[in-house]
Amino acid sequence: MTMKTVFEKTTGLTDNQTHYCPGCTHGIIHRMVGEVLEEMGILEDTVGVASVGCSVLSYEYFNCDMTQAAHGRAPAVATGIKRVLPDRFVFTYQGDGDLASIGIAEAVHAAARGENITVIFVNNAIYGMTGGQMAPTTLVGQKTATTPFGRNASIQGLPIRVSEMLSTLDGTAYIERVSTHDVPNIIKTKKAIRKAFETQKQGKGFSMVEVLSSCPTNWGLDPNESLDWIKDHMVPAYPLGVYKDVPKEADR
Amino acid sequence: MGKVLMKGNEVIAEAAVHAGCKYFFGYPITPQSELVAYMARRLPEVGGLFLQAESEVAAINMVYGAAGTGVRVMTSSSSPGFSLKQEGISYLVGAELPALIVNVVRGGPGLGNIQPAQSDYFQVTKGGGHGDYHTPVLAPSTLQEIIDLTEAAFDIADQYRTPVILLGDGMLGQMMEPVEFKELNERDPEQKEWATTGTRGDGKPRIISSLELNADALEKRNELLQKKFALIKQNEVRYETFEIDDADYIVTAYGTAARIAMNAINQARKDGLKIGMIRPITLWPFPEQPFIETRDRVKGYLSVEMSAGQMVEDVRLAVEGRAPVSFFGRTGGVVPTQEEIYDQIIKLAGGVEV
Numbered sequence: 001m002t003m004k005t006v007f008e009k010t011t012g013l014t015d016n017q018t019h020y021c022p023g024c025t026h027g028i029i030h031r032m033v034g035e036v037l038e039e040m041g042i043l044e045d046t047v048g049v050a051s052v053g054c055s056v057l058s059y060e061y062f063n064c065d066m067t068q069a070a071h072g073r074a075p076a077v078a079t080g081i082k083r084v085l086p087d088r089f090v091f092t093y094q095g096d097g098d099l100a101s102i103g104i105a106e107a108v109h110a111a112a113r114g115e116n117i118t119v120i121f122v123n124n125a126i127y128g129m130t131g132g133q134m135a136p137t138t139l140v141g142q143k144t145a146t147t148p149f150g151r152n153a154s155i156q157g158l159p160i161r162v163s164e165m166l167s168t169l170d171g172t173a174y175i176e177r178v179s180t181h182d183v184p185n186i187i188k189t190k191k192a193i194r195k196a197f198e199t200q201k202q203g204k205g206f207s208m209v210e211v212l213s214s215c216p217t218n219w220g221l222d223p224n225e226s227l228d229w230i231k232d233h234m235v236p237a238y239p240l241g242v243y244k245d246v247p248k249e250a251d252r
Numbered sequence: 253m254g255k256v257l258m259k260g261n262e263v264i265a266e267a268a269v270h271a272g273c274k275y276f277f278g279y280p281i282t283p284q285s286e287l288v289a290y291m292a293r294r295l296p297e298v299g300g301l302f303l304q305a306e307s308e309v310a311a312i313n314m315v316y317g318a319a320g321t322g323v324r325v326m327t328s329s330s331s332p333g334f335s336l337k338q339e340g341i342s343y344l345v346g347a348e349l350p351a352l353i354v355n356v357v358r359g360g361p362g363l364g365n366i367q368p369a370q371s372d373y374f375q376v377t378k379g380g381g382h383g384d385y386h387t388p389v390l391a392p393s394t395l396q397e398i399i400d401l402t403e404a405a406f407d408i409a410d411q412y413r414t415p416v417i418l419l420g421d422g423m424l425g426q427m428m429e430p431v432e433f434k435e436l437n438e439r440d441p442e443q444k445e446w447a448t449t450g451t452r453g454d455g456k457p458r459i460i461s462s463l464e465l466n467a468d469a470l471e472k473r474n475e476l477l478q479k480k481f482a483l484i485k486q487n488e489v490r491y492e493t494f495e496i497d498d499a500d501y502i503v504t505a506y507g508t509a510a511r512i513a514m515n516a517i518n519q520a521r522k523d524g525l526k527i528g529m530i531r532p533i534t535l536w537p538f539p540e541q542p543f544i545e546t547r548d549r550v551k552g553y554l555s556v557e558m559s560a561g562q563m564v565e566d567v568r569l570a571v572e573g574r575a576p577v578s579f580f581g582r583t584g585g586v587v588p589t590q591e592e593i594y595d596q597i598i599k600l601a602g603g604v605e606v
Contacts, residue, residue, distance in 0.1 A: 014457075045450040049317070050461075059459045065448035067320050068461035070343050073313035076305065080317025080325070081448070083301050084275060088450045106313070109306035 012038040016060045021128075023216035023223025025180040026054060029122060030061055032190040033093070036197055037064065042089050047081050049074045051094040051103075054128040058093050072103020075110035078117045089200060091118040097127040100136040100160050107166070114171030114205035118196045121162060121208055124215040125234060132218030136160040139237050144218070159237065163210045167243035173205035175244040179212040181230040185240070204246055212238060255430040260420065261286035263395045263431055264354055265294060267402035268326055272439045273352065274300030275325040277314035279307060281333040282366040283422040284356035288328065308333040312340030312353070319349040320460045322447030324406055328354035330422070331372050332363060341415050342381030345477070346462025350409035352402070353387075354418045356425040359585030367585025368422030368508060373562035376417050377536040384474055386481050388412075388488060389535040391419045391506045395429040401533070408488055410442060412480055419535065421558065423508040423587060484537060491539035492531040495521070496546055499528030501600055504543075504567055505556040506532045509588065513556045516593035525601050535563065543570035552576040554600055556593055559583060 012034025020026045037043045046064040050056060052071035059066035069077040074092035082090040099107050099121050126144055127133040133146040137159050141150040163177045174196055178189040189211055196207035212234045214226035221229055265287045276291040295302045305311035311327045318325040329337060334355040344351055359369040376389045388408050390401040405416040448458050464470035496502055505513040510531045520527045530542045552575055555564035564579040571577050580596040582588045
């Protein structure tokens with residue numbers, strides 16, 4: 001009796017084993033990006049840009065040409081690539097420390113220019129790689145290595161809602177916030193990633209998918225509790241949904 | 253083509269176009285803004301692209317991205333902006349990407365002023381950003397020389413996969429001189445097998461990165477980089493000498509300071525003093541050889557700079573204490589006069605016999 005193959009790893013990812021912590025949803029998000037690149041048949045026409053932070057080694061995992069960028073600079077690096085190669089697909093894969101803090105200027109201006117790139121923005125409300133410090137997206141009251149008594153708005157300020165902020169810019173074409181805390185939302189996440197790359201394919205301009213993601217290690221929760229924490233704490237603070245979807249025919 | 257009267261900053265820009273550069277990412281800063289403006293008008297004419305970035309940091313990282321696709325790409329700035337580019341330059345070196353970075357130096361530190369200076373010498377020759385590295389630095393002293401050195405800079409960048417710095421100052425950037433360009437030849441862009449352009453059926457994905465988490469592996473990468481730097485030191489040293497064979501004293505200076513010092517030397521020669529000149533054209537690699545060849549027979553060297561004394565340290569290293577090395581410099585954007593330098597030469601040579 002021969003075995004029937006019912007499931008295979010996407011060719012959008014390499015065979016390298018990822019370094020992510022158990023229960024971290026980077027692996028899921030990686031796989032969906034890889035699946036979308038494979039399904040759209042654009043792997044060989046894609047150049048990805050890895051950021052600094054937990055996803056710094058993502059160039060080892062995506063099965064396409066990849067460039068590693070300095071902290072926060074991925075949208076500028078992507079701009080350089082896309083402006084030379086306008087017919088290739090260019091995406092960045094960035095965490096919240098990278099995109100919302102040190103790289104906020106590069107993100108805002110790439111969006112404002114309407115760069116025809118796709119940003120995969122993974123928001124886990126904390127700096128992971130450097131050991132669990134406060135991020136711009138850390139929730140009020142959330143304990144981190146640098147907010148040991150909980151984020152206090154009067155001292156550390158308030159979280160930045162990146163999707164809301166960037167969707168106010170005329171240069172953005174498609175912005176959606178999704179989550180990885182359960183299967184229905186994971187399926188929505190993949191649809192959003194596909195939609196973002198389709199937006200780039202149609203030359204409509206800047207597209208971004210903000211993915212709410214878990215960090216069991218730095219949150220001090222087990223993987224299941226982490227998924228609940230996304231649902232119970234992050235989703236209310238960062239409402240899911242489409243923030244911008246410029247129709248193809250729109251006069252821009 | 254005949255001679256045309258052009259401003260230094262525009263000469264750099266046109267020279268880059270002649271060298272096949274079609275991509276420029278920059279940010280305005282005085283006294284180099286004409287370069288940015290020239291490229292904004294000129295590059296579309298040759299099918300290229302100009303983009304004004306939101307900051308110097310973004311500009312150098314756009315250069316990083318574009319360089320990774322294998323094209324000839326450049327940016328330009330002046331001192332405070334150049335400091336901001338150091339992060340990206342360190343990454344370009346680490347990832348071994350070719351690019352041209354122009355620094356039209358102005359007075360500092362801090363915001364300083366917009367007058368010509370040479371006070372970024374340490375920053376451009378000693379690494380500047382983090383990590384163990386050097387970048388080749390070419391320092392023209394005339395607008396005509398800019399044309400040759402800009403092309404040489406791109407060639408060196410491509411040959412060694414390294415960022416190269418073209419170092420000018422506010423005087424060279426702002427002055428006008430007649431220059432002559434060769435005919436513009438359309439050159440085919442070089443195909444670079446390491447470039448990330450999408451795999452397009454040619455197999456394994458390529459990665460551009462300066463990250464190496466394993467210490468032993470990173471040390472090996474550093475050793476390879478050091479080998480490359482040694483090769484550049486061996487092959488790419490450029491300098492010019494003037495009447496050093498019979499010289500009692502040798503003045504050394506680069507860029508604008510060298511032009512002015514040359515006039516002072518000519519005057520001293522007329523007055524019967526045996527003064528020679530060594531003009532470094534590459535500041536890194538520093539031209540040690542003419543100093544080694546003369547250090548046991550001259551009575552001394554005088555380093556003239558528009559700084560508080562930076563290149564003089566490399567002169568002293570090359571001379572190895574075998575002859576006295578003195579220094580004269582003006583700072584803060586003050587350009588030394590021919591008379592001032594002449595007086596320094598006289599002081600050094602113990603006066604003129606009347």
